[in-house]
Amino acid sequence: MTGANRGIGLEIARGLAARGLAVVVASRALAAAEQAAAELAAPDRVLEPCQLDVTSAAERAALADRLRTRHGGLDVLVHNAGVSFHGFDARVAEDTLATNFFGALELTLLLLPLVRPAGRIVMVSSGLAERSGWAPELAARFSDPALDLPTLRALLERFVEDVRLRRHREAGWPTSAYGVSKAGMNALAAVLARELAADDRHILVNAACPGWVRTRMGGAGAPRSAEEGARTPLWLALLPEGGPSGGFFRDEAPADW
Numbered sequence: 001m002t003g004a005n006r007g008i009g010l011e012i013a014r015g016l017a018a019r020g021l022a023v024v025v026a027s028r029a030l031a032a033a034e035q036a037a038a039e040l041a042a043p044d045r046v047l048e049p050c051q052l053d054v055t056s057a058a059e060r061a062a063l064a065d066r067l068r069t070r071h072g073g074l075d076v077l078v079h080n081a082g083v084s085f086h087g088f089d090a091r092v093a094e095d096t097l098a099t100n101f102f103g104a105l106e107l108t109l110l111l112l113p114l115v116r117p118a119g120r121i122v123m124v125s126s127g128l129a130e131r132s133g134w135a136p137e138l139a140a141r142f143s144d145p146a147l148d149l150p151t152l153r154a155l156l157e158r159f160v161e162d163v164r165l166r167r168h169r170e171a172g173w174p175t176s177a178y179g180v181s182k183a184g185m186n187a188l189a190a191v192l193a194r195e196l197a198a199d200d201r202h203i204l205v206n207a208a209c210p211g212w213v214r215t216r217m218g219g220a221g222a223p224r225s226a227e228e229g230a231r232t233p234l235w236l237a238l239l240p241e242g243g244p245s246g247g248f249f250r251d252e253a254p255a256d257w
């Protein structure tokens, strides 16, 4: 569970712990992870604080080691860590993609071998993944049923490069690094679901829009509480056998993007 120290992530962690799962409460700052684990503590709950900046290869590897040696694997992986910056330039594009897309991608690839049968992978995405401001051919590539991981990775790397070279508009990208990162997450869920379809562990991978939520990112004027925002990600984390895979959901129902 990444970005579990506050906002929607804290509520997803609370929901998982309340349903009896042992939760690794991962946060960029260990002190924040410890504080969150203490807040969620109850006699029958297992909560393990852990430091994880999703952009750090060393910290991702340390988490994989911990899950392998202490827990023998994992059942649920929730990618909640996310950033949204003001403005739009090469730095914003690079930093946004590093956390929201590449952090989730690299962590998934590292942890996938450790995911136990009936495992669930959830991407906390956003309605801003919708691609209406994109060139149609580029938008179509993100939902191409033949899209594979190397091509998806190259597409998102090209976005960062196109912004750096100031040619993103002619290349058909929108001026929202956040939107591109979340479209990447949705495509990642779809590609992984296809690649795992023949895997006998029956792992389900989906993306969720939490809605507009009152958190540090969403602001005080948002209509939903963090607990409400956590509902669809939690539902996807606990899907029964035979549930959907590769989809994007809002309010526990399929959503367009």
Ligand SMILES: NC(=O)c1ccc[n+]([C@@H]2O[C@H](COP(=O)([O-])OP(=O)(O)OC[C@H]3O[C@@H](n4cnc5c(N)ncnc54)[C@H](OP(=O)(O)O)[C@@H]3O)[C@@H](O)[C@H]2O)c1
Pocket: 002, 003, 004, 005, 006, 007, 008, 009, 027, 028, 029, 032, 052, 053, 054, 055, 079, 080, 081, 082, 083, 099, 103, 124, 125, 126, 127, 209, 210, 211, 212, 213, 214, 215, 216, 217, 218, 219, 222
């Ligand atoms: N709020 C909304 O209206 C809304 C709408 C749609 C989607 N979302 C998505 O929901 C998710 C949670 O957002 P939120 O609203 O709860 O925002 P938030 O309160 O700002 O929380 C963001 C979380 O992500 C963590 N994080 C940021 N960069 C990280 C990194 N490199 N490595 C690890 N953790 C990192 C933060 O940790 P620190 O405390 O260390 O900064 C924090 O725990 C995000 O993916 C966001 O894009 C939110």
